[in-house]
Amino acid sequence: MKARVHVSFKNGVLDPQGKAIGLTLANLGFAGVGDVRQGKLIELELAESDAGAARKSVEEMCEKLLANTVIENYAIELEDD
Amino acid sequence: MKACVVVFPGSNCDRDVQVALSNVIGGPVEMVWHGDSEMAATDLIVLPGGFSYGDYLRSGAMSARSPVMREIIARAERGVAVLGICNGFQVLTEAGLLPGALLPNAGLKFVCRDVRVRVENSQTPFTNSYEQGQVLSIPVAHHDGQYFAEPHTLDAMRTGDQIAFRYDDDNPNGSLDDIAGIFNQRKTVLGLMPHPERAADALHGGTDGRGLLQSLVAALA
Numbered sequence: 001m002k003a004r005v006h007v008s009f010k011n012g013v014l015d016p017q018g019k020a021i022g023l024t025l026a027n028l029g030f031a032g033v034g035d036v037r038q039g040k041l042i043e044l045e046l047a048e049s050d051a052g053a054a055r056k057s058v059e060e061m062c063e064k065l066l067a068n069t070v071i072e073n074y075a076i077e078l079e080d081d
Numbered sequence: 082m083k084a085c086v087v088v089f090p091g092s093n094c095d096r097d098v099q100v101a102l103s104n105v106i107g108g109p110v111e112m113v114w115h116g117d118s119e120m121a122a123t124d125l126i127v128l129p130g131g132f133s134y135g136d137y138l139r140s141g142a143m144s145a146r147s148p149v150m151r152e153i154i155a156r157a158e159r160g161v162a163v164l165g166i167c168n169g170f171q172v173l174t175e176a177g178l179l180p181g182a183l184l185p186n187a188g189l190k191f192v193c194r195d196v197r198v199r200v201e202n203s204q205t206p207f208t209n210s211y212e213q214g215q216v217l218s219i220p221v222a223h224h225d226g227q228y229f230a231e232p233h234t235l236d237a238m239r240t241g242d243q244i245a246f247r248y249d250d251d252n253p254n255g256s257l258d259d260i261a262g263i264f265n266q267r268k269t270v271l272g273l274m275p276h277p278e279r280a281a282d283a284l285h286g287g288t289d290g291r292g293l294l295q296s297l298v299a300a301l302a
Contacts (some may be wrong), residue, residue: 013229014184014227014229014255016185016186016188016189017189065142065146066138068139068142068175070174070182070230070231071182071229
């Protein structure tokens with residue numbers, strides 16, 4: 001089973017890289033782009049085949065290492081091989 | 082007084098702080114490798130500046146989970162003094178020994194220059210040789226120094242006199258409330274972005290950082 005973890009800054013946390021991307025998009029002529037936030041994508045290969053157990057384990061990984069929950073949110077996507 | 086400096090892969094201010102501390106203490110300062118899970122008895126543990134683990138994932142994230150950190154967290158809970166400078170500050174927040182987090186600088190640039198920092202609480206083992214409100218000139222050198230905490234955390238820190246240093250009209254990184262350094266509730270753990278060990282000898286061009294090390298000797302020796 002594969003897991004994809006999306007980590008992004010929480011609302012209210014300044015994301016200067018996202019801001020710079022937004023400004024550059026505007027400079028390139030892309031109109032109508034609002035707030036831009038840049039995050040991280042972490043892909044994991046898991047030996048676990050049970051989705052419930054896999055999710056639980058990845059949640060623990062997020063809480064312990066993959067995200068800093070003071071400043072970041074995380075979202076987990078699971079996919080069968 | 083016994084002190085040790087923890088060395089992570091990618092630490093680069095470990096020797097600077099060892100030399101500065103050793104000069105103030107007048108004796109040797111031990112180096113401890115991050116992979117060690119045991120550590121001799123010590124009065125002060127220093128987490129030095131640098132780019133441990135290449136700042137992978139988040140600054141300080143990997144180091145905060147190093148084997149030696151379990152022992153450091155246990156000792157900090159027993160009241161042993163812990164000082165985290167720059168990357169060491171990032172490690173302390175990642176390890177949960179200090180509240181909040183350090184984000185990339187608001188200007189997205191690495192900042193390396195002297196800054197003016199104000200002593201906000203001089204009644205601690207780390208700051209007793211300074212005057213309350215004294216303004217110091219100490220270098221910073223960081224990319225991820227923008228201190229952030231949730232509003233309720235910031236309120237609790239203000240009430241608990243946990244703000245150690247603020248940038249004095251000279252904020253290089255956009256940190257919340259101009260915060261340059263903070264204590265834990267008991268004032269036994271300090272994390273700060275400026276590098277006192279780089280302003281500890283006349284040859285450095287300034288000695289304003291030396292007082293921090295002298296405070297520790299006065300409090301712990």
